Amino acid sequence: MATPVADDLLMICWDAEKGAPAGWTGMSLPYALAGALIVDAINSGAAEVDDERVAATGSDPGDPLLESVLERVNKPRRPPKMSDLVGSVAWESPVDSVRDRLVERQILTEESDKILGLLPRRRHTPRDRSSFEAVGERTRNLLLGAVDPEQVPDHEVLAAVLTEPAGAVDVLFDDRAERKAAKQRLRNSAMTHRWLPRSATQLRMPRWR
Secondary structure, X not given: OOOOHHHHHHHHOEEOOOOEEOHXXXXXXXXXXXXXXXXXXXXXXOEEEEOOEEEEOOOOOOOXXXXXHHHHHHOOOOOOEHHHHHHHHHOOOHHHHHHXXXXXXXXXXXXXXXXXXXXXXXXXXXXXXXXXXXXXXXXXXXXXXXXXXHHOOHHHHHHHHOOOOOOOHHHHOOOHHHHHHHHHHHHOOEEOOOOOOHHXXXXXXXXXX
16 A cells, blocks of 8 residues: 555644644644545545446555545445535544554554643654654655656655644744745646546645745
8 A cells, every 4th residue: 555645744734742743734634634534545446436426446455544435435425525524534543543553553652641741642753853854855846846846756645735724734834934925836736636546536736826
């Protein structure tokens, strides 16, 4: 299986110091991750998009998280609309599920302590912080047009595209001008399916210029 878009997106949105989602991503991150998981299901060949509705193809995605997405796809009598499916998957706590997968992949490690020696707390911090934070740096370069997206793996491009719905652009850039430039670059993009399977051409994704 290719590197999951959802894993990259959560790494981009993760505060390595706090061991939790960063900044203002908390409210919007579940929905962005739901979209990433749907894209992963499409990229795996287990789902496809037709007229803005998502349908299962019958292929095995080979991943428990994507199997959960397919259960949501197959639950209605007819294939659900993309927007409805995103909301449905978001209710399944995708932040926790993807985080746990990063623990299984030994990218994050779980730590337990107590706040003021009283309140129990779990933190999930990177095993290799430099490699972890390099994902965010590559995303910043993509959003600012410093690298050619044609030379970047598709899963990293897709994760970068989803930073805006995740609320992560404000987290990635301290500089106001860079934040504005990154958001403008995303919003001025057009339709494309360069990094999506042919069956998913109607999934709306920006094109880099």
